[in-house]
Amino acid sequence: MIQLSEQRAAELVRGMSDGGVVVYGDVMLDEFVWGEATRISPEAPVPVVDIQRESVHLGGAANVVANLVSLGARARMIGVVGDDRAGERLRAELKDAGVYAADDLVIDGARPTTVKTRIIAHSHGHNQTIVRADREARAPIGTEVETRLVRVLKEAIDGASAFVVSDYDKGAITRRILSEILPFATERNVLVLIDPKIRNFDFYRPATLITPNHHEALRLTNSEDHTDAGLRVAARAIRERLGCKSVLITRGERGLMLLEKDREPVYVETVAREVYDVTGAGDTVIATLAASLAAGAKMLEAAVIANHAAGIVVGKVGTATASAEELLASFRNDE
Numbered sequence: 001m002i003q004l005s006e007q008r009a010a011e012l013v014r015g016m017s018d019g020g021v022v023v024y025g026d027v028m029l030d031e032f033v034w035g036e037a038t039r040i041s042p043e044a045p046v047p048v049v050d051i052q053r054e055s056v057h058l059g060g061a062a063n064v065v066a067n068l069v070s071l072g073a074r075a076r077m078i079g080v081v082g083d084d085r086a087g088e089r090l091r092a093e094l095k096d097a098g099v100y101a102a103d104d105l106v107i108d109g110a111r112p113t114t115v116k117t118r119i120i121a122h123s124h125g126h127n128q129t130i131v132r133a134d135r136e137a138r139a140p141i142g143t144e145v146e147t148r149l150v151r152v153l154k155e156a157i158d159g160a161s162a163f164v165v166s167d168y169d170k171g172a173i174t175r176r177i178l179s180e181i182l183p184f185a186t187e188r189n190v191l192v193l194i195d196p197k198i199r200n201f202d203f204y205r206p207a208t209l210i211t212p213n214h215h216e217a218l219r220l221t222n223s224e225d226h227t228d229a230g231l232r233v234a235a236r237a238i239r240e241r242l243g244c245k246s247v248l249i250t251r252g253e254r255g256l257m258l259l260e261k262d263r264e265p266v267y268v269e270t271v272a273r274e275v276y277d278v279t280g281a282g283d284t285v286i287a288t289l290a291a292s293l294a295a296g297a298k299m300l301e302a303a304v305i306a307n308h309a310a311g312i313v314v315g316k317v318g319t320a321t322a323s324a325e326e327l328l329a330s331f332r333n334d335e
Contacts, residue, residue: 002268004304009331012295012305013324016073019294021287022156023068024149024181025061025166025173025195027079027105028114028136029090032057037121037130047130049121058093059116060283061166063321064195067287067309069097070321073294076156078149080141080172081105086113103152108145111137114170140171153181161294162191164286165204169197178203191293195286196220207244209299211286214251228257228267235259246299250285250310258303268303271311271330284313284322 032055037047058066061079068075077099081087087105090113094100114136121130141149149172157163163185167173183206185192192207201220204210217234218224220241225233235247239259249257255270288309292302308330312322 006331012292012297015295016071016291019161020074021068021162021290022076022160023061023064023164024078026168026170027062028060029086030057030059031117033119035121037123060168063283064166064287065099067284067321070323071291072324073291075099078104078153080108082111082113083107083109084113086115106148138171140174146176150180157185157190160190162290164290165194167197169199173200175203193286193290205242209246210244211248214249217249231257232265256303256307260299268307271308281310281314284309
C-alpha cells in the first residue's frame with residue numbers, strides 16, 4: 001500500500017488554509033428524514049416509517065465546499081439557486097459554513113433549487129434508505145444567467161490557487177461557461193479539477209485533473225472491462241481525449257487509480273475500515289485533492305490524502321465531511 005508519513009500529511013493539512021479554492025457547480029440541498037420502520041403499510045407493500053427527526057446538509061457542489069471548510073481550507077462557492085425557500089435555506093447553510101457571499105449564488109427565478117430528500121429507516125439494527133425524492137430542473141441555464149456567472153467566476157478565480165468544477169448534470173455547467181472560464185483559470189496558473197458528467201465531457205479543457213468514478217470512466221470509453229487493465233485503458237483514453245495532465249478514477253471499495261502524464265498508473269488502496277454510506281464520497285475526494293494541491297502536495301500525495309478522507313466519510317451515514325483532525329488521526333492509525 002502507498003503510504004504518506006504522518007509528518008508530511010500534517011504539513012500539507014496545515015498548509016490547506018493558505019491557498020484559496022473556488023468551487024463552481026450544481027449546488028443542492030440534501031434533506032434526510034430519519035425514522036423507524038416496524039411495519040408494512042396495509043395500502044401497499046411498502047414500509048411505514050415513523051419519523052423521528054429531520055436534517056439538512058449542503059449537497060452537490062455545495063458539499064465540496066463543506067468538505068473544504070471542514071479541512072480548514074479557504075473556499076468560495078459559485079452557483080445557481082431558485083427564488084424559493086430551498087434557495088434561502090441553502091444560502092443560510094453556506095452562511096453558517098462561513099462561505100456565503102451575496103453575489104456568488106446567482107438567483108434564477110425560472111428554475112427551482114435542487115433538493116434531494118432521502119427517507120432513512122432504522123430497522124433490525126441498520127439504517128437503510130427507503131426512497132429518494134428529487135426536486136430539480138436539469139435544463140441548461142439561460143444566456144443571461146450564464147453572463148452573470150462568467151463575471152462572478154472571473155472575479156473569484158483571479159488570485160485563487162485552485163478551481164473545482166463539480167458537475168452533477170443539473171444545468172449549471174454549460175459549454176459556454178466551460179469554454180470561457182477554463183482557459184481563463186489556466187492562463188492564471190490556477191489548478192483546474194473537474195468532477196465530470198457525460199453530457200459536457202468534451203468541453204472539460206484545459207484541465208489539470210479529471211476525477212470520474214469507474215462507472216463514468218468506462219461509459220466515457222464505451223468499455224465494460226472493470227478490471228485494472230480495463231481502467232488503465234480508460235484512463236489513458238480520457239487523458240488523450242481531453243489533453244489533461246492527470247486522470248484519477250475513484251473505484252469505490254477498491255480505492256483510487258491515478259494516471260499522471262505518460263507514467264504507469266498508480267493504485268491507491270482504500271483505507272476505509274467500514275463502509276456505511278458512499279453518499280458524497282466523490283465530493284470529499286475532489287475537495288481534498290484541491291486543498292492538498294493548493295497546499296503544495298504532489299499529485300500522488302494529494303491522492304493518498306484524498307483516499308484517507310474518503311475512507312472517513314464512507315464510515316458515516318448521510319452526506320458527511322472529514323475534518324482535519326480526523327484526517328490526521330487516520331494517518332496516525334496507519335503507521
